[in-house]
Structures are given as C-alpha cells and as structure tokens.
Amino acid sequence: MKALVIAAGEGRRFQEKGYKGPKPLYPLLGLSLIERTLLTLREAGIRDIVLVVGYRGEEIRSYLGSGEQLGIKIEYVTNSAWELGNGSSVLAAKEALQEEPSFLLTMADHVSSPEVFKRLLEVRPRGQEVYVGADFKLSSVPDLQEATKIAVTDGKVRAIGKELEEFQAVDCGAFHATPALFEALSQAQAQGKHTLSDGITVLACQGQALVCDIGEAWWIDVDQPEDAEIARKLLLSRLPSPRDGLIARYINRKLSVPLTAFLAGTRITPNQISVCSGFLCLLAALFFAWGHLVWGGLLAQLASVIDGVDGELARLKFLASPFGELLDSVLDRYGDGAILIGMAVAAFDGKTDPLVFAFAALALLGAPMSMLMKEKFRTATGRTYLPEQEGVLVNLLLGNRDGRLFVVMLAGLFQAPFVGLAVLGITPHLLALFRLNMMKKIIKTR
C-alpha cells in the first residue's frame, strides 16, 4: 500500500509569525512535521510514499532525500500550481498512483496517532469509493471553526466544507482513496474548484464518499504555531504507559516527560539513556556501600525517573527497537541487583548479620521475579498478562520497578537500609504467590 502525502502549501500563518523555513520542516519535539507524518505512516505499516511538493519544494526534497534514512521510499511529485488549492496537489499525483487499487492520503502538516491510519487501513474502498477519515469527537477538536466539517447520513458523506452549519464529524485530513478521486478532482477543477473538499463533494454527490470513523484516535491540523504547541502537549500527554505503577504515574512521569521533551531536541538516543540509568544505579549502589545513604537513595530514585525516559524518547521519536527493549530490561536487572548489594553492604555496616544476608539474598531472588513471570506467562499462553484486579495490591507489594526503587530512596533518606532490604526481600515473594494463583485462574477461565 502506498500513501500520498501533500506538502505543497505555503503555511502562510507560520510565515506571518516569523518562521522562515517551509512549514513541513517546522520542528516539533525533535522531528519536523513532515518527518513525524512519514514515521507515523511507517508505524502503521506504510513505507511507500508519494510526496507532492510545491512551495519551496526543493528545500523539503533536499532535507528528506530518498527517505532511506527514515526507513521508507519517497517518490517526489512537483505541483507548480500549488497556489490553486490542495486539490490541485492531489491531482498532480495522478500519474504516480492511477494504477494502485487504493492508497492512503494525508497532509504533511497534520500530527496524527498511527491509529488514524490503522483505522483507515481497516476499511477497503471498492470501485469508485473513497473513505474520509472522520472524527466524531467534536468537543476535542481544538479549532472547530477552522475545521472542515462533514454532514453524515448512513455512513456516507452528504456534504463537506468549512462553512457547513449542520454536521456530525470533522474531516481529519486522512483518507483511504481509490484513483476515482483524481477523476472527481478533475471534474471539480473544470468548474474552477480546486480544494480537496471540492473533489470529495463530487464523490459525495455520486454516493461514493464514505465515512471512516477514527474512534478514539487523535490528530491535529497544525495550521499555525499555536497549533504546534497544542500538538506538543498532546504528544507528551500520550507518553506515560497505562501500565504504570502509582509512583511512576504520580511522581516519575512528572519529571521524566519534561526531560524527554528536552532531550527530544538533541541527538541522544534511547539506548544511551538506558545505559545512563544503569550507570546511575551503579552509582547509587556505590554510595550505599560507602555509607552515603541519602545520596544512594536519591540516585536510585533519579535512575528510576531516567528509566522512564528511554521508552518515552523511543516512542516520541519512533526509535523503539527490539534490541533497545532487551538492553533496557537487562540493564534494569543489573541495576536492581547492584543497588540491593550496595544496600546490603550498608546494612552489614562492618558486622556479620545473618538476617541482613538472608534479606539481601531474598531481595536478589525476588527482584527479577515480576518480569520473569510476566514474560513466561506470555510465552506459555501467547497472551499478555494484564489483570485489572491487581491495582493497588501490586503497588503495595511493589510489583513494579518504580515502587521498588521508591522504597530504596526511602531506605536511604531514613538511613534504614535493613528495613528497606526486609521490605524488598519479602514483598516480591508474596506477589509471586499471588500472581501464580491469578495466572492459574486466567489460564483456566479463558
């Protein structure tokens, strides 16, 4: 499947506010608008791009090149008549796409979640049909006045345009089209109408413009710098994982997300962050062993915050990789181990204490158990372990790393490494017992 991306317009409002480059190259959290669009398409599985450029097209072209660096293939089409309207830019790609059974169509300056494209890929336009990605969540559209509205009847577009008075949805600038769209645009053009909406209107009159509800997926049309700011906030708000523990959700993410936003503008990679977090754990362990418990505790908590950044940065800049995931989890295990050993040295404090040894050993034994059971459950059943019932109990039993490292910090701040070790030596085993029972039930009932 190919995707047609339109990057031909002037972006006048950006120019008015002093931005000097072509709008598709406007930087947002470490990626230009167009890079983000192309990478979002890649995440939805599309690597063949037809890119229409117009206004300052050469700059865009030399910036993106063949697309190889982004892991995609770009075929360029130039629309010198871009000033007529975005319909003319779509029409310019006719030759490049007329043999395709269907293709996606989107705008370089829209920031979308990959789900928008995934939704559109789930529908299959036949014959002369074109699916219009439609957002029915009207209350969450930032600038409803500027949006292109859609009047919907029985899953079909009845009318489309900015001035519609009665409408149920908003055009999110993404389509699953057939080459029939080019014919419709030609007809509109013959009547002196040059926007994409004019082409869709022609199809709507023929009953061929269908609505594809994008559901909960989000998107935003970056029309002016203020919209970019909204997009930035939206992207950052999506970074925390729904599987976060309480400490991660209410403490760590408040710190890691701004840090990620800052780091996005640099060339630092997620794997470098993983290594950095592992190094901080080692440092925390050494401070514990040297008797500087407060520093040890604070460094452990810092490592915990940084441990969130690698994943956030990877998601934000489309840098997630299986090796990165593997490296992160191996380093986490070593980080945990180092800190527990450091705490044990602190708790020994020069004297032999069998209880310290016992709790340290139990804590070392318990630390990997949570991850191990979840991974093994997945291998054995082919399903992800996501029981909703765990909730607070798992947080109390320190089922996630955020909680465990928070206990380490408290143990450091209160100069109580022995108590910390005791807590970390007992809870993971209670949790393992609880989870074993839970997983048994899940396996039996499904």
Added chain:
Amino acid sequence: MKALVIAAGEGRRFQEKGYKGPKPLYPLLGLSLIERTLLTLREAGIRDIVLVVGYRGEEIRSYLGSGEQLGIKIEYVTNSAWELGNGSSVLAAKEALQEEPSFLLTMADHVSSPEVFKRLLEVRPRGQEVYVGADFKLSSVPDLQEATKIAVTDGKVRAIGKELEEFQAVDCGAFHATPALFEALSQAQAQGKHTLSDGITVLACQGQALVCDIGEAWWIDVDQPEDAEIARKLLLSRLPSPRDGLIARYINRKLSVPLTAFLAGTRITPNQISVCSGFLCLLAALFFAWGHLVWGGLLAQLASVIDGVDGELARLKFLASPFGELLDSVLDRYGDGAILIGMAVAAFDGKTDPLVFAFAALALLGAPMSMLMKEKFRTATGRTYLPEQEGVLVNLLLGNRDGRLFVVMLAGLFQAPFVGLAVLGITPHLLALFRLNMMKKIIKTR
C-alpha cells in the same frame, strides 16, 4: 475438521500372545493405544472424532465414554461386519461423514507423531481426491514385509497393497480423505473386496489417490506385542529436547527417561513432579547450610534429573499446560536461589567473608539471567532465540540449568562451596554479555 478412527478389528496376534482385552485398550506408557491416537489427533488440532468399533466395541465405548475427559467429542459407529475387513469399517462411517468436505482417517492401533496428521492437514483434497499418508523412509519401517506398500508415479498412487514388488513408499495408515472414498469402497465391496487398500486401489485407477509425503514424521503399526515394545522405545527416544545442554543430554536424560517411563504408568502428574524437584532443591540447600556438602550436592543433581521428568511426562501423556510451564520455571528459579543461599551459608562457615557475599550475590543475580534474556528476546522480537553457534561455549559458561546444578554437585562432592559460588557468580554474566551481543546481531541481520 473431523477425524475417522477405526478401532473395529480383533487384534488376533495380541490374543494369541495372551492379552485378554480389546487391542485398542492395550496399555503403552500410561495410555491405551486408542487414547494415544485420539490425543495425538487432538494435538494436531482435531477434537471431533467419529470412532468405528466392532470387535468388543462395548468395552471400548464404556472405557472412552463421550471423550470429554480427553477434551474431545466422540461419535460412535458400530460395524458388526468388521470381520469382512477394515474397508467395511470405514464404509460404516459413511452416514456420519458424507456431508464433510474432507476428513482425516486413521487406525486406533497406529502410534504416530502429531506431525503425521499435521502433514496431512497441510494438503487439501479437492473433488474426488484422497491423500494417502506415505512414508518414504523405507529403511526405518520395522516390519517392511507386513507393511502396505505404495507404488508412486508423479505424486499419485499407481498401486497399493501388501504384495507389491516394486514400491517407493509405505502406507502409514493415515489419510486425508473426501467422501469419495465411501463410493470407492462400495465399488470394491461389490467385487467382494473389503480392505481399505481395495478402496484406495479403485481411486488410484481413477487417478484420484494422491500421495502425501510425511517427511521425517514417524509412526508405527502396532500389530503384535513386539511392535508395542518398539513403539515404547520410539516414544521414549523422542523425549529429550534438542535444546538440552551437554550434562542433560549425556547424564540427566539417561536417568530421567527410565524414571518417566516408570511414572507414566502411575497417576502422578507433571506438576507434582515439578513441586517434587523444587522440594529437592530446598532439601539440597538445607544440607549445604547444615554442612553436609556431599548430600547437598547429590540432592541438587537429583533435583536436576527430576527437573527433566516433568516435561517428559507432560509430553509423553499429553499433559503439557501453560500453567505447568509457568509453575516449573518459577519453581526452578526458587530452587536455584535456595541452593545458592545454602552454598553461601556453607562457604561462610561461621566467619564473615565479603568475597563469599560478593560471589553469592553475583550468582543470585546471574541465575535467572539466561531465562530472562531468552524470554525477553522472544517478547521483543516475536522469535525464539535458537542460535546454533552457542554450542560448547554456552555449556562451558553454564548457560543451562543442567550445567549449573552439575557444578553445584561437584562443589558439594569436593567440599568446595566457595569455588562453586565463584564459578556460578562469574559465568552467567560473561554469558549475558555474549548473548546480548549475539542477540543484537540476530536482530540486525534478519
């Protein structure tokens, strides 16, 4: 997909040698012949069985019941004319199967690997076609004289029968048939021919009998008690896993397989064996801690042997379950941990030694790393980590549990818990480094 299973014959040779029950109920490694056939079909994904009984059919019926206990559904058909030949028993199922597009057909007294049926399920007979499962590995057929031979031309059966002089393959008693088989059997019957081979001969003349090569899959026709003994050996020889380490392959399996063969005849479950192995680890740990190092070492090695039995028993009696797999790996981790703690107590020997603590901590940290990395690799990439290159190095670096517990035994026998801890504290981390690098390469190249 349904399967037709023929269990109507007399099994005369079994009667001659003094066996008193109906042949399909002849016990082999804890399951009757017919149970094994039905469970093998279940493993290949078939749970709807049409079972033709004849000779002492009531006994078979009351033994198997509705099939619910085996997790399948059995529909019984009685062939009172079973003495005519096995073709008449197949024909008796005509009414039960004539509406099916296709179905598998096999004999209750054949012991097969599930791959035989999986191969047959991969081919799709169309129209009047019937696929005959054919074994081209002639040298491995135990009783070639008694076997039904097939002459093959261009993937089709040219002739079939016991007396064939020129042949390329042997009929393994499993078929992927269409209801056309019933028509062919009726035609043969009209000529006074009543074997299944007679029906296949009719189809062969019409060019509708196709050959399905079962490849490396194995099977055996249990015609007499001696064949059951061959089947027994074959089943047991398939129990060791190809991923076994050196110690497992050359020492543990030599002991665990006979033990599994013995336990197969009892009602002991794989999960009970897993718990038993975990308990032995705990016992080994206590003996180490009490200073009885030789006993500790021997018990650890015994636990290692028993750790192979649960999987073998599960595979042999079709008792494998996701929960069993999960339980086994959790218990293994706790067993490892307990033994390492016991060894550390032995190495401390009443005195404080930071080095003992260091190696014990490193060993505890390293013990789960092998499993953890493999599971995580699988989750992250969706592939199983099976690098052939690891070979001897991984055995030297104690990459598998068999090797680690063997070191524990040696440490016990030579009264050297400290050396054992040092080895187990260092090698897993070298291995983790090696594997991380290996996995990185695998992820990049594929």
